[in-house]
Amino acid sequence: MTQHSTSTMSVARAIATKDLRIEWRSKVLVNQVLPFAGIVMVLFAFALDNDGILQRVAPGLVWLAVLFSSLIIVQRTFAIESADNALDAIKVAGVSPAGVFLGKSVALVVQLLLFEGVLVLLSLVLYQVHLSWGGAVLLVTVSFLANIGIAAMGALYGGLGAAAKGRETLLPLLLLPAVAPVLIAATRATESAFGVGGATLGEGWPWVALLAVFGALFGFGGTLAFGVLTEE
Amino acid sequence: MNSIHPFPSPVDTPTGTRASRGLGLLVFLGMVLLTLLGLFFTDEDVVQGSTVRLMYIHVPTAWVAYLAFIVTAITSAMFMWGKQHSLTFDRIAGASGEVGVIFMGLSLVTGSLWGRLTWGTYWQWDPRLTTTVFLFVTYVGYLAVRDLGGSHQQRAKRSGVVALLAVLEIPLVHFSVVLWRSLHQEASVLQPNGDVTMDGLMLFTLLFGVAVFTLLFAWMVLHRQRVLTLADAIDDGGLEAALQERRSEAN
Numbered sequence: 001m002t003q004h005s006t007s008t009m010s011v012a013r014a015i016a017t018k019d020l021r022i023e024w025r026s027k028v029l030v031n032q033v034l035p036f037a038g039i040v041m042v043l044f045a046f047a048l049d050n051d052g053i054l055q056r057v058a059p060g061l062v063w064l065a066v067l068f069s070s071l072i073i074v075q076r077t078f079a080i081e082s083a084d085n086a087l088d089a090i091k092v093a094g095v096s097p098a099g100v101f102l103g104k105s106v107a108l109v110v111q112l113l114l115f116e117g118v119l120v121l122l123s124l125v126l127y128q129v130h131l132s133w134g135g136a137v138l139l140v141t142v143s144f145l146a147n148i149g150i151a152a153m154g155a156l157y158g159g160l161g162a163a164a165k166g167r168e169t170l171l172p173l174l175l176l177p178a179v180a181p182v183l184i185a186a187t188r189a190t191e192s193a194f195g196v197g198g199a200t201l202g203e204g205w206p207w208v209a210l211l212a213v214f215g216a217l218f219g220f221g222g223t224l225a226f227g228v229l230t231e232e
Numbered sequence: 233m234n235s236i237h238p239f240p241s242p243v244d245t246p247t248g249t250r251a252s253r254g255l256g257l258l259v260f261l262g263m264v265l266l267t268l269l270g271l272f273f274t275d276e277d278v279v280q281g282s283t284v285r286l287m288y289i290h291v292p293t294a295w296v297a298y299l300a301f302i303v304t305a306i307t308s309a310m311f312m313w314g315k316q317h318s319l320t321f322d323r324i325a326g327a328s329g330e331v332g333v334i335f336m337g338l339s340l341v342t343g344s345l346w347g348r349l350t351w352g353t354y355w356q357w358d359p360r361l362t363t364t365v366f367l368f369v370t371y372v373g374y375l376a377v378r379d380l381g382g383s384h385q386q387r388a389k390r391s392g393v394v395a396l397l398a399v400l401e402i403p404l405v406h407f408s409v410v411l412w413r414s415l416h417q418e419a420s421v422l423q424p425n426g427d428v429t430m431d432g433l434m435l436f437t438l439l440f441g442v443a444v445f446t447l448l449f450a451w452m453v454l455h456r457q458r459v460l461t462l463a464d465a466i467d468d469g470g471l472e473a474a475l476q477e478r479r480s481e482a483n
Contacts, residue, residue: 156397160390164380174373174394177366178401181408188412210408217400225393231386 008099015103020110022080029073029111034118037069041122051128056197058127059190062119063183066112067150071172073111074154077104078162087162087230097227101155105219108151109144116143135193138204142193145208146186148215153178156222156229163230185210247458255451262444269437277434283349288437290342292445293335294364299449300332301371301398308395311388319464320457322388325395326378327456329371331449336368359413363406370398384464 023029044061048054054061081087090100120139123129131139157174161167185207191197192204248256270288277284304325311321343361344354355361378391 160377160380160394164382164390167380170373170376170380173369173376177369177373177405178397180366181404184408184412207411210404210411214404217404218397221397221400225397228389228393231389 008096008102011096011099012102012106015100016106016110019077019080019104019107023107023111028076029115033069033072033076034115036072037065037115037119038122040065040068041119041126045126054127055129058123058129059194059196060183060187061127062116062123062190063146063187065119066116066146067176067179067183069115070108070112070150070154071175073108073115074158074175075161075168075171077108077111077155078158078168082162087159091231097230098223100230101159101222101226104155104159105148105151105222108154109147112147112150113143116147129194129196131194132201134201135195138201138208139190139193141208142186142189142204142211145211145215146182148219149182149211150179152215152218152222156218156226159226160229181214182211185214247455247462252451252454255447255454259444259448259451262440262447266437266441266444269433269440274434274437275431280350283346284434286342286346286349288441290339290346291438292441293342294339295442296445296449297332297336297339297367299446300328300335300453301367303328303453304332304371304374304395305399308392312392312396317385317388319384319388320461322384322392323457323460323464324453326375326391326460327453329374329378329391329395330456331452333368333371333375335445335449336364336371340364340368357413359406359410362409362413363402366405367398367402370401374398384467 041061044065045054048057078087081090091097120131124131153175154171157171157178158168160174161169161171164170188199189204189207189211192199192201192207195201266288270285274285274288276282307321307325307328311317311319311325314321343364347356348354374391374394377394378387380387380390382390
């Protein structure tokens with residue numbers, strides 16, 4: 001039992017470190033996905049064409065940009081596995097699928113967190129929203145918990161797409177409806193953090209609970225289900 | 233299993249039995265009676281006028297869709313946790329999911345038509361409607377997962393997990409949408425729960441519709457499940473035949 005849980009955790013650590021190192025060296029996230037998200041934020045401004053509206057809907061736009069970009073990040077994180085059949089090699093090696101799932105999820109959480117940091121900064125500049133210190137604490141908590149939910153669902157459905165070779169197009173169809181509660185909760189909480197529409201900080205914290213439940217539920221569910229979803 | 237014909241044909245392996253034909257006939261007669269009841273025998277509603285007749289279709293289709301998704305979840309669980317991992321449960325889950333998607337689509341269409349006539353708009357951001365759309369899209373995704381290819385067991389396991397995850401997802405989606413809407417109370421038109429006082433015959437027609445559509449669901453799933461069994465047999469038989477061909481080539 002102890003042996004198994006140790007190996008699951010060490011697998012998770014190894015996978016997460018490996019994924020982050022690959023990202024650090026290849027800089028795909030920084031050089032390709034971040035500019036994409038940046039241009040999406042600018043396009044939102046073109047589409048809405050009104051400073052007042054932009055400020056009002058900035059929290060939703062930030063999280064929409066995060067969700068769309070998360071699709072690319074999730075696909076990327078499994079593309080590096082399926083490129084030289086690494087996923088198959090991992091399976092053949094008898095590595096704990098729960099460990100792979102946890103490792104992938106942790107790496108995704110870290111990447112998304114950095115990503116959101118940049119997008120929030122962009123929204124401060126482009127959409128002229130204001131962020132207090134209290135709001136920043138709320139926002140960091142919200143981002144962390146929301147990322148757990150997005151990463152868990154992303155790792156789960158991304159793994160399914162990668163295991164079914166060449167069917168990655170399925171990811172948005174499965175992932176976006178599933179993470180709708182994250183979008184709702186994170187957007188409402190971010191409204192409180194930015195103080196838009198008269199929202200106060202206190203109104204934001206209850207949404208944190210919903211994000212925590214979502215993350216816990218699918219973090220746990222994903223740990224159990226990942227092996228079944230990715231097996232050959 | 234299919235030693236005589238590797239490829240079962242509809243002629244020697246029909247999906248109908250005497251029982252299912254009887255059920256089909258019952259459904260047909262029920263539908264005829266429902267049409268007569270809904271369009272001719274029942275009166276117009278005091279408030280909604282003839283629009284209420286849409287309810288005799290809308291409520292049963294919504295009921296069948298929810299029933300179908302419950303059946304999909306239960307049979308998926310029976311496959312996952314059953315000792316033999318019987319593919320029959322998987323096929324019932326798949327057949328029920330397909331029927332559920334069709335009826336959820338019909339329910340959304342009839343609902344929005346009713347909404348247009350009653351509320352003056354095709355769509356309201358009501359929690360129940362919004363959750364229904366998410367259910368619809370989630371099960372479209374479920375059907376896409378069933379279509380991923382691989383072995384039958386693989387299909388059953390993958391789609392079983394997705395069906396069970398949907399059981400976790402949907403209450404969370406509903407809960408979050410309810411919370412979301414509770415903060416935006418600007419729209420308080422007629423609540424979409426159909427809570428209008430109904431006279432006896434109207435209520436009977438509604439319940440009769442639900443009963444007939446439930447039988448229709450059973451009939452459709454029965455046949456679809458048998459078609460899926462035949463399709464799986466063709467898959468297996470096809471492989472068998474190809475192997476045989478290669479063996480004879482080698483000899």
